[in-house]
Amino acid sequence: xxxxxxxxxxxxxRRGQEARLRCSPMKGHSHVYWYRQLPEEGLKFMVYLQxxxxxxxxxxxxxxxxxxxxxxxxxxLRIQQVVRGDSAAYFCASSPGTGRSNxxxxxxxxxxxxx
Amino acid sequence: GEDVEQSLFLxxxxxxxxxxxxxxxxxxxxxxxWYKQEPGAGLQLLTYIFSNMDMxxxxxxxxxxxxxxxxxxxxxxxTQTGDSAIYFCAESSTGGYNKLIFGAGTxxxxxx
Numbered sequence: 001x002x003x004x005x006x007x008x009x010x011x012x013x014r015r016g017q018e019a020r021l022r023c024s025p026m027k028g029h030s031h032v033y034w035y036r037q038l039p040e041e042g043l044k045f046m047v048y049l050q051x052x053x054x055x056x057x058x059x060x061x062x063x064x065x066x067x068x069x070x071x072x073x074x075x076x077l078r079i080q081q082v083v084r085g086d087s088a089a090y091f092c093a094s095s096p097g098t099g100r101s102n103x104x105x106x107x108x109x110x111x112x113x114x115x
Numbered sequence: 116g117e118d119v120e121q122s123l124f125l126x127x128x129x130x131x132x133x134x135x136x137x138x139x140x141x142x143x144x145x146x147x148x149w150y151k152q153e154p155g156a157g158l159q160l161l162t163y164i165f166s167n168m169d170m171x172x173x174x175x176x177x178x179x180x181x182x183x184x185x186x187x188x189x190x191x192x193x194t195q196t197g198d199s200a201i202y203f204c205a206e207s208s209t210g211g212y213n214k215l216i217f218g219a220g221t222x223x224x225x226x227x
Contacts, residue, residue, distance in 0.1 A: 004157075033214070042119075042203055042217035043158070056214065091157055095213065104213065106150075106157035 002026070004094050004107035005074075012113045013082045021077040021110045025094030032075045033104060034060075034067060037089040046090075049075060082114045119218035121204055126224045133191040135221045137204030140185060147180065148205040148215065149189045158203065161189070191223075199225045 005024040013019050025032050030051050035043040045059040049069040060067065064082075069075040079086055089111045093104035118140045127133045139147065145166050150158040164171045164178045164187070171178045177190040191198055201220040207213050 042219040045214050108157045
């Protein structure tokens with residue numbers, strides 16, 4: 001059973017371009033979380049999704065950011081018109097359920113650099 | 116509001132014990148977690164503790180929870196160079212699902 005997969009691992013974009021980050025959860029996991037880690041900081045929650053539903057997007061900026069988790073395929077975090085402040089590591093985690101002890105398995109992250 | 120705080124750096128000698136401390140604010144948190152992050156990698160869950168417990172031991176790791184003071188600690192016995200990493204404390208938020216609130220991380224450096 002492969003772990004959580006994220007691609008690309010590194011992404012470079014110029015200001016104003018779009019960034020698409022992909023996350024494939026572990027097999028059998030239908031819950032996906034996205035977190036952002038700014039340099040020298042901890043991870044900040046962005047959004048929690050179940051298949052075809054956004055459950056909590058309270059940590060995601062209202063503009064330029066969107067997330068989806070379609071019935072088929074990976075979860076996508078999309079950042080439109082990127083700015084330098086979007087440079088960060090973006091981590092996806094998946095879990096099989098919502099119980100507090102259900103471990104979240106983290107992917108290796110996508111490191112976004114905006115030039 | 117929810118907030119988790121940790122000291123940023125800890126340096127220990129190989130073979131000594133390391134103690135990483137964390138304070139949190141959400142008294143309704145039912146689970147508290149310790150994650151390890153190695154350079155360029157994702158997060159690995161080390162251990163977690165349920166809020167009705169005071170202590171949990173797992174091989175070289177000991178977690179102590181003082182719920183009254185909202186203080187959590189992670190002790191690593193016989194610290195090795197492979198333990199060098201960033202350690203994150205996290206609490207689960209209220210709301211029926213497991214949204215994690217992380218501290219800024221403690222960078223542990225192990226020297227010979």
